[in-house]
Amino acid sequence: MDWNDLKYFLEVARGGSLTRAADVLRVSQSTVSRRIAELEARLSTRLFARHQTGYHLTDEGRELLGRAEAVEDNMLAFERGASGLSPGVSGLVRLATSDNLASDLVIPALPRFVARHPQLRLEIVTTTAAVELGRRDADLALRLVRPSHGNLKARRLGAMSYGVYGHRDYLARHPAPADDPLAGRAMITWDEAHAHLPAAQWLAKRAPEAHVVLAVSTLRAQIAAARAGLGLAIIPDFLVTDPDLVRVLAPGDVFSDGVWLVLHADLAASSRVRAVADFLAETVDAARAALAGEA
Known part of the structure; x- marks a missing residue:
């Protein structure tokens, strides 16, 4: 079975709609619908009941959900481990933080970082809600609250x-x-x-x-x-x-509040994630007095 099929199944199960799954997966609703239909045909099992209020898991779908999440955990662990094998600082890194930290702290300091690592692309997710680092909603986060669970490494920067x-x-x-x-x-x-x-x-x-x-x-x-x-x-x-x-x-x-740098423990060895982590630590340190209200 294609691992991507399980991604479609999991996102529809979590969001309860094709629209939300399409937004997360960055594809069209028709693609999500087609992939779900193909998965159900391959398994000869109806996974979702279609209603006006959305897609709801059938008994068979609920039975498979836990197994699909176990596969997802293993695949993400594999991807995190593989990301640490590349010695070069290149590729995509997703950073989650608040809008004000992104706009007023991180982004003004980005030009020198981009000049230092031209092959690396940074994607910043701004939200007041905690993202799931374990599910790769982001690779690392700059937060004002220390996380209390998960296989995460947290460092107080200021x-x-x-x-x-x-x-x-x-x-x-x-x-x-x-x-x-x-x-x-x-x-x-x-x-x-x-x-x-x-x-x-x-x-x-x-x-x-x-x-x-x-x-x-x-x-x-x-x-x-x-x-x-x-x-x-x-x-x-x-x-x-x-x-x-x-x-x-x-x-x-x-x-x-403390300013916390958080990343998944499996990504600690990744050169590109480490490069972003070091950049964030330098940026917060340079703004330490202003952040603490002393400037």
Whole structure:
């Protein structure tokens, strides 16, 4: 059996639709449909029940799912091991990180890295959700939370501090008592889908009764809202470049996150992954003071 057939089966089983599987596999929906039909014909077994709500595993499909995932784990382990055999720094490396770390930290430093390794292609996946390094959604990650499970290697590169900021005009229009600079002021924060993020959790604990004037799904939108004078926002200190954004709490009164470099243990010997890991470590080290709010 072709290993690629199992990829189509697994992605449809996980996503429940041809559309999601096609997006992940970067093929057309018709290709996914055809490959699933061919697999079912080859096995003489219907793996999915087709409904208006999507593709649902049949009893036979559920029986084969665990076995297909075991094959996937073995194939990915083989690929990770093979990637470490090439001595040259070339090929594709997928990096997962947040949008702000990618745009404001990693990408500005990329020109010198590209000049150093012209045969290497970097693909950056920006998301606030944790990606599955084990399933090769990415080869390595730059995260603000240390992973707690998986065959992963994690290295703390530094720390990123946060502050509560407001536009100076907004602060002048909404004075607050000296003992609580948040009192009586509106807050800009993450939407419900991102309530698990450290900034959202800090606000829920520090000011549970705060008046939230705006909830959004990106940090850039929060910064834009604070600059527009809508209220206060919790922002990484190194992203604040507008002199009209004023910190209202002392550094020790907010919080900081560790900046973690994470990669799958099987990829530690890969020359191309090691090259990206070294580049990230150098980049974070060069920005250490700014990330910690000391610059």
